[in-house]
Amino acid sequence: MTNKIPVKNIAILTSGGDAPGMNAAIRSCTLAALHFGHNVYGFLHGFKGLLNNEFTALAEQDVRDIIHYGGTILKSARCPEFLDENKQQLAAENLTKLHIDALIVIGGDGSFCGMLALAEYYKGQLIALPGTIDNDVDGTDHTIGFATAVNTAIDAIDKIRDTADAFERVFVVEVMGRHSGFLALNIGIASGAEQVLTFENFQNPGVELQNIAEHIKLCKEKRGASSYLIVAAENLWPQGVEQLCIDLQAYANITCTPCILGYIQRGGSPVAKDRIMATKMGVAAVNAINADKSMIMIGEISGSINEIKITQAVKHKKQVNGELLMAQNSILDIAELAKINKL
Amino acid sequence: MTNKIPVKNIAILTSGGDAPGMNAAIRSCTLAALHFGHNVYGFLHGFKGLLNNEFTALAEQDVRDIIHYGGTILKSARCPEFLDENKQQLAAENLTKLHIDALIVIGGDGSFCGMLALAEYYKGQLIALPGTIDNDVDGTDHTIGFATAVNTAIDAIDKIRDTADAFERVFVVEVMGRHSGFLALNIGIASGAEQVLTFENFQNPGVELQNIAEHIKLCKEKRGASSYLIVAAENLWPQGVEQLCIDLQAYANITCTPCILGYIQRGGSPVAKDRIMATKMGVAAVNAINADKSMIMIGEISGSINEIKITQAVKHKKQVNGELLMAQNSILDIAELAKINKL
Amino acid sequence: MTNKIPVKNIAILTSGGDAPGMNAAIRSCTLAALHFGHNVYGFLHGFKGLLNNEFTALAEQDVRDIIHYGGTILKSARCPEFLDENKQQLAAENLTKLHIDALIVIGGDGSFCGMLALAEYYKGQLIALPGTIDNDVDGTDHTIGFATAVNTAIDAIDKIRDTADAFERVFVVEVMGRHSGFLALNIGIASGAEQVLTFENFQNPGVELQNIAEHIKLCKEKRGASSYLIVAAENLWPQGVEQLCIDLQAYANITCTPCILGYIQRGGSPVAKDRIMATKMGVAAVNAINADKSMIMIGEISGSINEIKITQAVKHKKQVNGELLMAQNSILDIAELAKINKL
Amino acid sequence: MTNKIPVKNIAILTSGGDAPGMNAAIRSCTLAALHFGHNVYGFLHGFKGLLNNEFTALAEQDVRDIIHYGGTILKSARCPEFLDENKQQLAAENLTKLHIDALIVIGGDGSFCGMLALAEYYKGQLIALPGTIDNDVDGTDHTIGFATAVNTAIDAIDKIRDTADAFERVFVVEVMGRHSGFLALNIGIASGAEQVLTFENFQNPGVELQNIAEHIKLCKEKRGASSYLIVAAENLWPQGVEQLCIDLQAYANITCTPCILGYIQRGGSPVAKDRIMATKMGVAAVNAINADKSMIMIGEISGSINEIKITQAVKHKKQVNGELLMAQNSILDIAELAKINKL
Incomplete structure (x- = not known):
């Protein structure tokens, strides 16, 4: 099966606030991509790196031993200038000139908006992974780092x-x-x-x-x-x-x-949940690239990989689990309700 | 609503191998039960405590500050003599004499088999919570402690x-x-x-x-x-x-x-996942008691509370997540498949 | 040897900011005192407990398993009213009425000033243990909690x-x-x-x-x-x-x-250094009581137990280790000095 | 003052069992050496690296961010072949050919014996730092990693x-x-x-x-x-x-x-004690090289840097602190002695 997959040039970047597990995701994307024979590149400093052509090839030894590190080896940055259409166009041109077939962005909803903007000019595949401690991304139960x-x-x-x-x-x-x-x-x-x-x-x-x-x-x-x-x-x-x-x-x-x-x-070393989920998501991102998909975000719903359109991920506001709110109420307000109960 | 719930005597015990989060479950069961005006008792040393009538009343201050502790304040024990029908009958008699309306058992499948045996003689409600580091209990994605x-x-x-x-x-x-x-x-x-x-x-x-x-x-x-x-x-x-x-x-x-x-x-202080899940399960156990349910195990499937019959929980063998096996293969066997891919 | 030691009533209190290792010190004082046949009491809420006669007997099982806990089981409190001489006199009267032969205070220099004031009225033995995360107590290389x-x-x-x-x-x-x-x-x-x-x-x-x-x-x-x-x-x-x-x-x-x-x-579980030092200091405090000493602070200098007068401990300001400052300079200012060096 | 120090080529290696804090020592030696304008090299795999000329130049960026990592970036190895005099001679020749003026070895007493053997053939400066979790090195209260x-x-x-x-x-x-x-x-x-x-x-x-x-x-x-x-x-x-x-x-x-x-x-991230002591020792090692010293081990006694001859460090067996043994006895054997005491 795998020997029919065409070799692609895949780039990865991390954007927005750093989150523990981003390195696990970089590692997994890289190892899975190498597994299928692709070439892998990392852009530095988030979207800024796209503008400045700051990138590095990623080999197995670059990512082998980073699953347990906080932060991101690809660095991150806020990039307000990416709101400028000229910059979005420049980024697309840079990616195209470098023959990047697919770009994986690990970040939050701000980063995903950047991807939507980039999609106006860039014709390669765009895959999003949800990486933020805030968990405020729809289409996934948990974000990497939460x-x-x-x-x-x-x-x-x-x-x-x-x-x-x-x-x-x-x-x-x-x-x-x-x-x-x-x-x-x-x-x-x-x-x-x-x-x-x-x-x-x-x-x-x-x-x-x-x-x-x-x-x-x-x-x-x-x-x-x-x-x-x-x-x-x-x-x-x-x-x-x-x-x-x-x-x-x-x-x-x-x-x-x-x-x-x-x-x-x-910061800090990611807990097992973030390491494992990021690993699964990284593999799923490469599978999606192999399947010629684009403009999707990889999430995890009920323990299984989930794909949604990036447009949807940025549109909906995810709600907190109702059971949690209920649990909180039952635990915290004992005496009052007990009193009512006894009336 | 809550003022229609009849007051019950609820007992809790922990059984089998100890698991981090058992104390969070004890705390949650106790606080939620007190919340509804019930009386709460803890049996010590697992099923042994049922045989020896070793128990203590549990008040708010007994459980307030135990969510972060490993082990179990109610102790645990292996209890091979519980295989003896006379012992099962004795336990049921003890519970009945003490006017215990419902018993919550936190443990693994061995403990659940003990509950099935007890059910032959005890007519009160029996509620199981899955507590074992091994995660080998069906009807729940995760067990407390895993x-x-x-x-x-x-x-x-x-x-x-x-x-x-x-x-x-x-x-x-x-x-x-x-x-x-x-x-x-x-x-x-x-x-x-x-x-x-x-x-x-x-x-x-x-x-x-x-x-x-x-x-x-x-x-x-x-x-x-x-x-x-x-x-x-x-x-x-x-x-x-x-x-x-x-x-x-x-x-x-x-x-x-x-x-x-x-x-x-x-051992060790439970991570957030075990603390939160145990808290939710404890509340759900008390809700089940309020609803006059019995012979069920409270689990968590896809992030939501799930109830299954104890008979089912002990019958089926839960399978590991297929995505994990796939992720492992993609990550670990890079070069070989890449080589095949390039042929 | 030990059978000549007269039995005493020993009280312990913790005062000032709490520090990890205070419980290890309470445990050690208690176990060592029991070892020599003394009776042990804990006053609650620091000096406030002396004023309110808030105390509890301490037995082996009360302290057996607390070496790894942060905070203090005896509670602490600020006690500004202890600046009042009437309060100091009241505390001394309470101690005397309770037949307390020796009082061990675990705290910082503010607490030691309180001891000096108390000594004007109380004729029992007073032993200080340095417990503060700030390490700003003379007569000891390290304070408990630092x-x-x-x-x-x-x-x-x-x-x-x-x-x-x-x-x-x-x-x-x-x-x-x-x-x-x-x-x-x-x-x-x-x-x-x-x-x-x-x-x-x-x-x-x-x-x-x-x-x-x-x-x-x-x-x-x-x-x-x-x-x-x-x-x-x-x-x-x-x-x-x-x-x-x-x-x-x-x-x-x-x-x-x-x-x-x-x-x-x-807060937090004390590291080994604080557990061990607090244990040694607690034993030394009881040895000092056995030797009828008073008005001393137990410290650790160069890894060995050190005794100094409380009056001295509160008088001198301890200086930071000169080697640390030197190390900092050598490590932090590389390039400049290297440049000078090459001229 | 510093501008009179002649520039030297300094090499570092780690040998024997790895110990947390070895990286902090490598960092400190490197930064302090660069601070004085020296050139710094790291040999890989302990003494094996001397035999195989496996080394790398160490710059500030190589060591800037390693103070908190366990293990050793220079790797370690057992090297039984170094017992052979021909190998010792070969190592000395390699060092001489590379114009290494001073070699810092971070390891335990086995490594120090290797240094003594090397000293028969190598005429540069040899400085030892005690790095082993066992603490069984004389001339220092604590070894790096303990x-x-x-x-x-x-x-x-x-x-x-x-x-x-x-x-x-x-x-x-x-x-x-x-x-x-x-x-x-x-x-x-x-x-x-x-x-x-x-x-x-x-x-x-x-x-x-x-x-x-x-x-x-x-x-x-x-x-x-x-x-x-x-x-x-x-x-x-x-x-x-x-x-x-x-x-x-x-x-x-x-x-x-x-x-x-x-x-x-x-393994694991070193605690503060090991990071700070290793940092101080690394600075002291470079100071000793600047002072043209050789065949000494840098230790820490009573919180201050101590130098002893390597010959002494390997000769004496360090004893455990008597106060610790005493503390243990007082704490562990309460009841028996209390009983004796009451007779």
Whole structure:
């Protein structure tokens, strides 16, 4: 079967925020492409590399031992100038001159928009792999890097819990996620936080302030909780979690300590889930190239490889799992509902 | 809605090999049950505790801060005497005398067989949660503990790779899994092993010995690999991986170092996947009790809660994901197929 | 020998910021005291517990399995009211009424000042153990918790390096340490940071701004560094590291990303160094009690147990190791000195 | 000052078992040497590289980002043929022909014996750095890699403790250390093991078997210990820890589970201690070369750099810290001595 596959020149680039597992995806794309006899090139610095013709050939030894490294050996970059049509055209010309038959882009929805723009001028195959810690890409249950970011955050929060317990204190931990709540909700449940503030369950600051204050008092005074952790999505509370602490002090005389986990969530050795999923997706990307497909994103739905059009991946907003929200409610609000139940 | 639910006495026990996330499941079952106003008890030492009436009431403060701990606060034990019908009857009598309306058992298929036996005599509700690092339970994509065990193993193998690289040496790493290949296959792919020996792709020792020897030589001599890692499932190679090393030396004069990861795979703080899944399953178990269900196992299929009859869970053998096997082949056997491809 | 030691009532408390290894110290004090037949009590919430008579008896099973836990099972608290002499007198009266013969305080120099105040009224033995991540206690090479905090920080910075490398970006990472540079200097060297800003090598913001800007340009432009990490001590740069980033942008048009590691540095499972040192110190504390000593702090100098008067421990400011500063200079400023060298 | 130092050609090699921190030492030697304007070369595969002229120039970018990697970028190897005087002479000739002025060897005492042999024929400077996880090198409190190996082992044993607790079982964990007890004693204390079997406190199998059996029964029956961990040095018990388990079963009907930690102890990202000490030692090695010293080993005693003759480093056997043994005894044997004390 494999001996009928025509040899192609395949290029790979990583774009947008780096995510753990991008190297595993680069490795897998490269090894699978070499497996079928293709030539493989890596463009550096995301779309910038397309404009500057910054690239390198990728051989087996370049990628053999990178599955466990965070970051991306191909570097990444923001590339606002790619919004300019002249630049999109230039990138297409560069790819064509280099006889690149297929380009694999590992990144988030911003990068996929760049691909759509590039498609206006470039006639080769374009394959997207979802790589972002935020998990905010439709057509895949998980994006590459999401699982690692969740685990990095819970390791950090497990440590913060030590201090919160020792001092019987309230902490507000801000986690990443841009404008979606996947990270906050998963991190909140996995760290056993007493409160998770995320887009999906947020009403308005006034109502929330009252709810939080009541729940803190309930937990600390009636249930004997020694500490109280709030996990909050970034970009949620007006002016951030430091302001939330100020607001809680003003509203209910509750002293909270803010913690912003920040960039540690973006790096680190990928967990097995990201390594394995990235490996499967890389193989699927090359299979799609072999099948002459284009303009698709490789995802994973229910544990199996899924292909959707890139246009769809950027159009729909993926929703968080309803069961997670339900689980959170059942776990966090014990006493009140129990009280109601007993009436 | 919730105020119509009758108050029940719910008991929990953990049985069989311990698995990271069992405590998260205990916590979730307890908090969700308290949420609905139920009373919660924990039996100690698995089925043994049923025979000896070893139990304790579980309150919120007992489980609040255990989501991140390995092991099980309820202890576990093997209980061969439970094969005796008199013992099964005794357990049922004890549960009945204590007015236990529902029993949640967190364990593997051995424990589920115990539940089937108990059901002959006990008329309360029986709910199973799949907790074992081996992932060899049907009706759920993942068992509680599996994800953590995979991650523990790849952390260990990442370290072994350091020495293998420094000495340009061949290592054979034996991982757990009893008689199924979930652990070996996932660990092998996630650690970037050059060879994965597991039940699903194993022919016979003679053929495998030849294949391994050729692949090692190919990788070391032609592809410039500095190290070569074999991940092997336990109970696979006749007389174990130490014998495999002896066999490789005898057959092809290849020196290998055997490593048996052993019990570190069973402990440790659970990764987010196990914490979240165990939390969801615990809530689902209580929901099932509220709905007067019995003799079911709570699983997770494609990210959503799934219920199957316990009888089914113990009958079928779950198969490893075909995509994983395919990914492994594409990644590991580059040069040969590339060569064929170019003919 | 041991049968001549009179039985005493020994109390333990932890005070000030919690530090990993405090539990190991509590365990060791307790086990060693029980070993000699003493009775052991733990006061809760630091000095507050002395005022409120909050205490618990400590038995072997209470401390057996806590060596690997962060935080402190005895809780900690700030206790500003202990500055009041009436409160100091009350604490002494409570201890005397309870027939406490010796009190072991695990904390930092603020806690030791509290001990000096208490000594005016309390006639029992007072033994101090240095427990703080900041390492700013004289009479001991290391304080309990310091080694763990350094390791937690370098794990975090290793992750930040991934993103810094991927984006070829400058990051400024603020680490704890109050007003001393032990954490910053050790973390800076161990994480391979290109620049360490700490009290010991700081001139003034104007000079530093120029030095940093030149060094960044040198590293990025001439030496091909893909990333540049600055580790900065907290309380060093006027208005903090966010201001430093603004200043660097204004002064030299260099874009930096600030990261404040924060409270993760205070928690987590202690590394071996803290577990072992805390264990040795706990045994030494009990030996000192057996020898009827008082008003001393147990330290470790050059790997051996050291005793100094508490009055001395709070008086002197410990200096950072000169070899570390020298090592930093040799490692960080390669090219310039090499150039001078070649003239 | 620095501009008077003559430019030299400095070579580095790593030899013997790999140890975490070797890369930090290579980095530091290289950066410090470049700092003074020297040229730096790395020989591959230890002494084998000297025989085969396998070497590479080392520039700043080769070592910039390796401080956190386990293993050794220069590879290591056993080199039994170096016992042959002709080979020693060949190595010296190769070094001389390449105009290598100084050779830094990072390794253990076997490697240092190789240096002594080489010194018979090679007239350049020879500087040793102690790199081995076993810590069995005199003239330094710690060897590079020791601290990391201890921490890797306690992380593993913390996990094993989870299972031991869940099943209330006795585990025997074998740790590395060749023929010295540094690893076993430090790991045993840091993991809170109930029993540490190491060369320094070992009498004979018969006596030990009785002691262990009595202590296990005491802990499990009288003190309510739920688990019991024995940490045993490799090469201690006749025929290994599996035999020890068989012996305990036969002698006292105690069921134990053996665990051999194995090669995970040799790899992994170095902890801060190893990174910092290796960095200091690397700078000191270059300083020693600048000062025209030779035939010395750089060590660290009491936190400060120490130089001793290589002849001495290989002659004396370093003893374990007496305080550690004392601490172990006070912690582990509580009840017995308490009983004696009360007579």
